Amino acid sequence: MKKAIIYINQFFGQIGGEEKADHAPEIRAGQVGPATEMAKSLDAEITHTVICGDNFMGSNTEEAIAAILGMLEGKEMDIFLAGPAFQAGRYGVACGTICKAVKEKFNIPVVTSMNIENPGVEMFKKEMYIMQGGNIAARMRKDVKAMMALSNKLLSGEEVGCAEDEGYFARGIRRQVWREDGIPASERMIDMLKKKLNAQPFQTELPIPKLDRVPIAPAIKDLKTARIALVTTGGIVPVENPDRIQSASATRWGRYEVSALERLKTGEYKTIHAGFDPAAADADPNVITPVDALKVLLQEGVYGSLHPYFYSTVGTGTTQAEAQRMANEMVPYLKEDQVDGVIMVST
């Protein structure tokens, strides 16, 4: 019989909740948590369960990957499964991260499951089969069933159908298929035409990706009276990172008061951004968040006033949807303080 190994987090591994999220990776012989449900319909024996705390994977990613790959080394394994992760963001990212690493190292199929709202979907859907899962754990049986259906096809070498039919997130691959109903293009054209002419809903066969172009704002008329704010995706935070903003694929942001400061002092602020060499930014955080220069320009009367906070998150790997959500959360603060212009510092 073919063999499978599954990855789950500390919660589904029955170790504990948030307080155990730092749990270091371990591997157990046999089936823990969802693995039992999977074993009922999977055409392979689940020989081991890997359990890892979500925070451990999130904060010590390289260490966690290395440890888990080491545990898997030499074990017979025809497929690797992770989750289902539902809407749990850190868990979803962890499932994607470890599946990707396992696929690359051992060259075997990997399958996971997440809800569409899970940031792991955008980050990993092009790399692997991620089944479209429910948002809460009550959907466990249904999600496991879907994962097993696809896994069994992969195990038997059966052809995997399109994303729509199989229920996984499209991986950015478009292929030609023969329509089972044999309806020719001319009839599909007429159907679409009639619906479009009559303002009825229709389904295009070539969805055009939405380009979210933001129009450039009109220039500030009088800079001398304008209120200016500073926003960055460069990951500058107080050294203790009070808002626990992630170093990559951020879903969190923070705002930090600078009204009483002349500049961001070295050792009090640093970058937590994992996408560039932090040496220069740690040595002088003002190179990314130029509080120093803005204070000088304020004294010189170049612009009217400075909004008392700067806003910070991390841009690397962050999905457009998350970025948009975070911006929408920041904007009310800026509006409330009647900010006229924002200096957006990227890296």
Next chain:
Amino acid sequence: MRLEIGNFYVRDIVLGSDLVYENGTLTINKEEALKFICEDDRITEADIYIAKPGDKIRMCPVKEAIEPRVRPDGRSVFPGYEGELAQAGDGVTYALKNCSVLVVGRHWGGFQDGIIDMSGEGQKYTLFGELNNIVLVADTNEEFEKREQQKKNDALRRAGHRLAEYIAATVKDLQPEDAEVYELEPMIRRTEDVEKLPSVVYVMQPQSQMEEMGYNTLVYGWDMNHMVPTVMHPNEILDGAVISGSFMPVSSKWSTYDYQNCPNIKALYQEHGKTINFLGIVMSNLNVALEQKERAALFVAQLAKTLGADGAVVAEEGYGNPDADFIGCYVALEDAGVKTVGVTNECTGRDGQSQPLVTLDEKCDAIVSCGNVSELIKLPPMDIVLGELEALGRDGLSGGWADDELLGPSVKPDGSIIMENNAMFCGDRVCGWSTKTMKEF
């Protein structure tokens, strides 16, 4: 304009002593037919074969397909191309149905030529796998292009059109089994019932991107590179006014057979008076320079607007560079307030991960997609090859290659082949036949 197409259904084709159509069987005297073909002294070698669905036949390099037709009144079936200029689309014509004349190079192929299989896995990839085909396999003395990748195929293509008309002549004095009638009242003289329906134009973009003459689609014998978009009656298209060119990767090609039977036009006719008011054709083209593309789009949108079209269907014959004409035209129509549907194929690469068209626009929200030109296709050997299979790899057919580090040569020693869909003769059937679509994986 009223066009009546009298249909003679060809249920079998045999070679025999006379050219005759009787009880659904078409008999062809091969020697006489070949003598007729060889009246063009450019033809150096020619033979005729019959290829029917289920036959273990592979054809390569296929250059053109034509439905055999004859005009009882003696007018040319292809006016301005193989006969005197005359109005097409009006009157009576006779057609041999379920039947086509295929033109296959005896030796030499090119970028614009392709493959047809009559049975097995490959059969479904082309319409002609389902038809009873009269296959002209021939060579010519057109030395200037023998080793050119891009061929005009002039002698062979003309031979095909001539043969189609020559064969159909046998039914000239017979009674057709049934008849199709295509009739549209003048655009501004339609009944109230029709007028109240949303009005629609069909915008055709035949291939015309060669600056040198002899390769492009012809309309009444005129090279379509040399025109700006104009209004045509759909009957003209169905009645031989347009002759397929010899230019683009062949899965995107619309053969003359496809024009004569264009399913998109027939489907629009079918809805006329019921759900739409089918105004007619805006005949556009495909261009090379951006300014030419923009000019054509401007003309199309203007014509649609001037005619009062509420809706339009745009179809392109080609992919890659012509996508810019397709999207440009689509956007121009939408900007003019014309609700538009597009029909096209895609090029997403062998791995399916490339952008489907070279340019995209969010306004193109209703597209019927007919296939991926770069999909890899593997087919087993076939008992009989008509033409020369080596041409697929040797002569630069768009979907074939001489050798590949990973995939090896397109043509294997045992006669099996691996190629891109690009080389399937008229395989993507954007003119309306396609039962393929594109899905996300």
